[in-house]
Amino acid sequence: MRLIFWWSIVFILFPTYGLRAQTLHGTVLHDSLATPVPFASVGVRHKPFGTVTDAQGRFSFPDSPGLTAQDTVVVSCVGYYPVRLSVPALRRQSPALVRLRPRAQALREVTVRSQRLRPETLGHTGKTGLARWGISSMTPDSTRRDMRGREFGTFLRPARSCYVDSFNVYIDSNPFRAVRFRLMLYTVLDGKPATALLPDDVQFVVRDQRTGWISVDLRSYNVQLDKKQPIALALQWLDNDTPFSERWFFGIPAVFPAPLHRVFGRDKSQANWKTYPMQPSMYLTVQSWQE
Incomplete structure (x- = not known):
């Protein structure tokens, strides 16, 4: 232990x-x-x-x-x-x-979803774990400087082709009035995140020391995943206010050890990726095509 x-x-x-x-x-x-x-x-x-x-x-x-x-x-x-x-x-x-210089954005296709769809979850829906992704016991100024740009995520592979409905993450401790995140989806190459899949900048703010499940509606982005397509689902820490006290902790629980599953992270946006045998409390709700 x-x-x-x-x-x-x-x-x-x-x-x-x-x-x-x-x-x-x-x-x-x-x-x-x-x-x-x-x-x-x-x-x-x-x-x-x-x-x-x-x-x-x-x-x-x-x-x-x-x-x-x-x-x-x-x-x-x-x-x-x-x-x-x-x-x-x-x-x-x-x-x-x-x-x-802005990139030219292609118009998003309008997709009519078939009746042959079934709701499923893709990822880990548990709320406990021996490890955490987060920060603790640091002065507010240094924490603000160090966390900005940090990324953390999990690898997923849909069993069937699907549409993404929402992103969900469990927070078990949060001392902040507001924390801003960017949601990222990547392709996977050589076991590491590679090319960004989302054409839009998807940000969300967790307010008022909120804990528990946080959900972000992604239906308007029309994200489609192919059968057996490996993807990397990540959060990037963008900003936060000063925590309420000098001693505090922000955490997302993760199962450890998880020999059949890997998470990834990096300290800043251009740092090298590192992977660990863990499974965090993060998942997507999807509508899967029934073959």
């Missing part, structure tokens, strides 16, 4: 970086409109550095000796083409002005 407890703590906690005199900062704007792009991801390729822009499109994260002249900073957001900057360029330009 002690081993499992400490393994959970290692998974929950993540690298924190001391305050430094120098920060890398700037503003992300829509290319032609010159309006802020809120909650865009800012990350260093293959390294756990970065952040997410605030509601005004501003970003700031500590410079570090771990960043070299060969490193690339990627600024990205759903619906826009990513922009890449070298670390030396960002250091010279800070505060940098980054302009994102």
